[in-house]
Amino acid sequence: MLAAYAAGQDADHPLEGLVVGEITDPGPPEPGWVPVRVRAAALNHHDLWSLRGVGLPADRLPMVLGCDAAGVDDQGRDVVVHAVVASPGWRGDETLDPARTLLSEKYPGTLAETVWVPPGNVVPKPPELTWAEAACLPTAYLTAYRLLFHAADLRPGRRVLVQGAGGGVSTAAVVLGRAAGLEVWVCGRDEARNQRALELGAHAVFPSGARLPAQVDAVLETVGEATWAHSLRAVRPGGTIAVAGATSGAMPPADLGRVFFRSVQVAGSTMGTVEELSRLVAFLVASGARPLVDEVLPFADAARAFRRLLDGDVFGKLVLELPEA
Ligand SMILES: NC(=O)c1ccc[n+]([C@@H]2O[C@H](COP(=O)([O-])OP(=O)(O)OC[C@H]3O[C@@H](n4cnc5c(N)ncnc54)[C@H](OP(=O)(O)O)[C@@H]3O)[C@@H](O)[C@H]2O)c1
Numbered sequence: 279m280l281a282a283y284a285a286g287q288d289a290d291h292p293l294e295g296l297v298v299g300e301i302t303d304p305g306p307p308e309p310g311w312v313p314v315r316v317r318a319a320a321l322n323h324h325d326l327w328s329l330r331g332v333g334l335p336a337d338r339l340p341m342v343l344g345c346d347a348a349g350v351d352d353q354g355r356d357v358v359v360h361a362v363v364a365s366p367g368w369r370g371d372e373t374l375d376p377a378r379t380l381l382s383e384k385y386p387g388t389l390a391e392t393v394w395v396p397p398g399n400v401v402p403k404p405p406e407l408t409w410a411e412a413a414c415l416p417t418a419y420l421t422a423y424r425l426l427f428h429a430a431d432l433r434p435g436r437r438v439l440v441q442g443a444g445g446g447v448s449t450a451a452v453v454l455g456r457a458a459g460l461e462v463w464v465c466g467r468d469e470a471r472n473q474r475a476l477e478l479g480a481h482a483v484f485p486s487g488a489r490l491p492a493q494v495d496a497v498l499e500t501v502g503e504a505t506w507a508h509s510l511r512a513v514r515p516g517g518t519i520a521v522a523g524a525t526s527g528a529m530p531p532a533d534l535g536r537v538f539f540r541s542v543q544v545a546g547s548t549m550g551t552v553e554e555l556s557r558l559v560a561f562l563v564a565s566g567a568r569p570l571v572d573e574v575l576p577f578a579d580a581a582r583a584f585r586r587l588l589d590g591d592v593f594g595k596l597v598l599e600l601p602e603a
Contacts, residue, residue, distance in 0.1 A: 279303045281390035282580040282598075283342045284329050292329035293588060298580045301342065303392055307385045308366075311394045312352050314359055315603050318413035318574075319388045320346040321587050321596045322446060323525060324380070329584075334383055343382050344389030348403050348412035350603070357400035358559065359388060360552045361416045373424075373548050380549065388416075389580065391600060401556045406563050410597040414569035415558060417549065418446035418595060421522050422454050422498070423558045424550040429520035430496035434459030439494040439512050441505040443471040443483070444593035447522065449570045451498050452478050454558075457567035463494060465508065474593050478570060496520060503527030510536045518543040570594035 279301065286295030306313075325343045328334040334341055345361035361381045364372035372378050381387045386394065403412045425447075426432050438455055442448040443466025455462040456479035464475040464483045472483035484490060486505065493514035499505065502524030509519050510533050519542060537544065550558075562568065572594040575583050583596045 279391040280577060280600075281342045282344065282577075282584075283340045283389070284334065285340045287329060287331035287334070287336060287339070289330045292326050293581070293584055295329050296343075296581060296584055297340070298578070301340065301390070304386055304394070306394050308396070310397060312397050312400075313392050313394055314347065314349040314351050314357060314400065316347045316349040316388060316391060316393055316600050317602070318348050318409035318597050318599050319344050320413045320417070320446075321583055321598070322346060322417045323523070323587070324417065325382070325389070325584070326588060328382060338384065341382060342386035342388075342390045342393075344387035344393075345381050346413050346416045346418075347388035347393055348409050348415075349393070351400055356403040356405075358403050358412050358415055358555065359393060359395055360399040360401065360555050361388070362549050362551070363396060363399065371551050373551060389598065398552060401552060401559060404559060404563050407559070407568070409599065410571050410574045411569045413597050414446075414450075414571065414595040415555065419450045419454065419569055420550040420555050420558055421547070422447050422450035423561070424554055425498050425520040425522055425547050426451060426455055426458065426460070428550075428554070429522075429545040429547040430498070430518045432458070432460055432496055435461070436495040437461040437463065437492070439463045439465060439490070439497045439509070440480070441465055441486075441497065441499050441501045441509060443468065443475045445500065445525075446595050447498070447500045449475075449478060449594045452480050453567050453570060454561070456480070457561070457565040463490070465505070471593060493517070498522075500524070501526050503530040506530035507533065510542065513542055515540040515542070518545050520545045520547055522547050571597055573597070574599055
């Protein structure tokens with residue numbers, strides 16, 4: 279089958295190990311898993327980490343990349359794939375399972391004509407969402423949904439700062455936060471990208487690190503070292519910094535004085551549950567909000583899509599589409 283997979287890893291030149299080509303369909307990796315014929319698959323920064331050798335041990339190569347897909351299951355149903363795979367017998371919130379894994383970490387991922395998943399790892403794709411829109415949900419949109427409404431526990435009328443303007447999680451947070459009645463502020467590195475965040479629905483935008491006119495109830499942090507100190511200054515006493523990533527580095531000075539003296543909550547969060555994925559889908563249908571897709575490319579152009587993601591030349595999500603079987 280056609281797939282985009284990691285055949286090698288290089289911390290500095292991650293695209294060196296990327297192959298877009300034929301690979302044998304592995305069949306069900308575990309008994310009872312079901313195939314989903316992929317119609318659209320979105321890229322994530324996670325795929326670049328895998329190609330850099332972060333989170334994917336070299337002895338698992340070659341590994342089909344990708345956490346996100348929408349497609350057709352073996353019953354002919356249109357579905358969105360849930361990328362968090364819990365260990366057998368795990369009950370409850372699968373993101374808290376210490377042995378949980380994401381598709382493309384232990385089991386082949388979604389950037390392929392077929393992905394195999396546990397039978398509970400799909401939710402119905404509503405007809406209101408296009409294939410490309412549905413493919414954006416499992417990682418960036420689910421992560422932003424859980425950051426906003428679980429980790430930061432935000433309610434309509436609250437003010438949230440999103441660090442980063444055009445990333446997958448950042449744009450998802452703007453779309454979902456705006457639709458949920460939050461006051462959404464964005465800090466980005468580039469004036470033109472900040473303008474696009476305004477057009478997307480942010481109420482106000484500021485240069486990265488800028489002094490803000492007021493403090494915020496919560497900060498959504500996926501940038502890490504480059505923005506952490508600013509996030510600590512931006513959040514109000516008793517507010518929350520909800521953290522799901524560290525693109526620019528994971529070891530900033532913690533500044534614990536600010537954390538305890540101002541009773542700041544630091545809430546880590548990873549992906550979301552399959553139930554939250556269902557609620558996210560329902561929220562989009564009910565609100566009319568839709569994922570921001572930067573570009574939909576044919577699967578054969580996957581290498582170009584990866585290049586754009588690596589260059590930071592993306593505003594929203596990149597989606598690869600496959601023809602109907
Ligand atoms: N824990 C989880 O479940 C989870 C889920 C999804 C993602 N993540 C992590 O979250 C991070 C973002 O993922 P993504 O897919 O949204 O990535 P992405 O689409 O590549 O976006 C990267 C974002 O980081 C910002 N950025 C990068 N370097 C920066 C710097 N030096 N200063 C300020 N902003 C900077 C960019 O801001 P501009 O647009 O302003 O350039 C952009 O918004 C990644 O590290 C990823 O691994 C974690």
